[in-house]
Amino acid sequence: MRMILVDKERSKMKKITIKDIAKIAGVTHPTVSRSLNDSNLVSPKTKEKIKKIADELGFEFNASARRLKTQKTETIAVIFPTNFYHIEAEQFFRMLQKNLIESVEKNSYNVIFQTAENSFTGESNIKKVIAQNQVDGIIIALNNLKKEDIEYIKRSKKECLFLYYKNEIDENSKYFGVDNFYGGYIATKHLIENGGKKIATISCDDEISEFYDRTRGYKKALEEAKIKLEENLIFNRGITFESGFDWVSENKDIINELDAVFVQTDLMAFGVLQGLKKIGLKVPEDISIIGYDDVDYCKYFSPQLTTIHQPIEDLVKKACQELINKLEGKSKKMEGVVLKPYLVKRGSV
Known part of the structure; x- marks a missing residue:
């Protein structure tokens, strides 16, 4: 040229x-x-x-003039829970946020992040961004969205999908998630295949679907291996480093009888590793530990943490592409998807 x-x-x-x-x-x-x-x-x-x-x-x-003419903002709102910046959730939502920004901006759209509610007034941020016509589409990434917000989105006819967390209120909503049942199943199966017979799991609140599903997967793997389920080996804790560390000091007698522990977040697993080190148990020689999430820090602990990888990058790409295709008229409807996580073998099993 x-x-x-x-x-x-x-x-x-x-x-x-x-x-x-x-x-x-x-x-x-x-x-x-x-x-x-x-x-x-x-x-x-x-x-x-x-x-x-x-x-x-x-x-x-002049993109602004074109938006005025087409009545489109070329902007997508992502709704996070109010506690997304807390340490127990920070790693996961930071990973989610990074991939969302990349996927949306790659398609020449803008992205704004909001919590579902104003933390001072309690007013709905979802209603605000819709009423002010700030966005064309909405991605919901939290597990307890209020029914009135869901109804408001429906009435607005804004394109919307649920990312990672299911909409328990409306089964017809488009859901893009990870198969946590399968993740719990393959984590426990790996421990069994490596000699585990007495296996505990540390979960969180059963009302949160991801943990409920992981525990169901744990139970299924035990059942298949004809290992008797012991309900006292299922522990519900907070999903923090401290929760994992304290679990060890509070359950020394039980731990001495265990072959392995399926810890349902990596952050908790890091706490368990430190707690076991403090009481003189070696991993994996004395007890095996497997985590869940595959956050970056897994490679830097000693031993390196065996865990379940969540395909967040692929999930976000698929969700964003489906939403943008619908916004641009390239598809008549969005097709939800549930991706399978996979095992990452390192040194703790």
């Missing part, structure tokens, strides 16, 4: 238009507009050529 030399003083006096770009590129005005909008109707080669010309001419595409 020939180089375009623009006299700076001249460019200041004359405002570059789409017509100018079309004339230089030898294409029609709609082709320029589609290219700057990153439309799939234009070939990648032509889009690249037109964008390069626009850049060299100092052309600034």
Whole structure:
């Protein structure tokens, strides 16, 4: 492509238009507009050529005017729980947030993050972003959304999906999640395959579906192996490092009888590893430990933590693409998906 030399003083006096770009590129005005909008109707080669010309001419595409005309904001709201920044949830939601930003911005959309409620007034942030027409679509990433918020979203006819957490109120809502039952099953099965017979699990509140499902998977693996389920070996704790550490000091007698422990979050598992070290038990020589999530820190503990990897990156990509395809009219309806987690073998089993 020939180089375009623009006299700076001249460019200041004359405002570059789409017509100018079309004339230089030898294409029609709609082709320029589609290219700057990153439309799939234009070939990648032509889009690249037109964008390069626009850049060299100092052309600034007025996206705000186009949004006013189309009545679209090209923005997606992601709704997180109010405690997403707490230490027990921070790792997971930071990973979720990173992948959401990448997936949404890759599709030339904007993303805003909100908690479901204003932490001072208790008012619904969901109603606010919809009423002020701030977004085209909504991604819900929390497990206890109020019924009135769900009904408000329905009435607004905004496209919406549930990410990772199921909508227990409306079974017809689009859900993109991970099979936590399968995750709990393969975690426990791996411990059994490595000689575990007396296996405890440390879970959290059974009312939270992800932990309820992981515990069901744990029970299923024991049942298949014809290992008697002992209800006293199922512990419900908080999902913090301290919870795992304290569990060890509070249950020394039981721990001495165990072959293995399935800890249902990595953060708790790190606490368990430290607690076991303090009382003189070696992992995996004396007892095996498996976690859940596969956060970055798993590689840096000693021993490195065997865990269940959640395919968050793939899940977010699929969810965002489905939502954006629906917003842009490329599909008539969204298809939810449930992905299977997988085992990551390291040194704690």
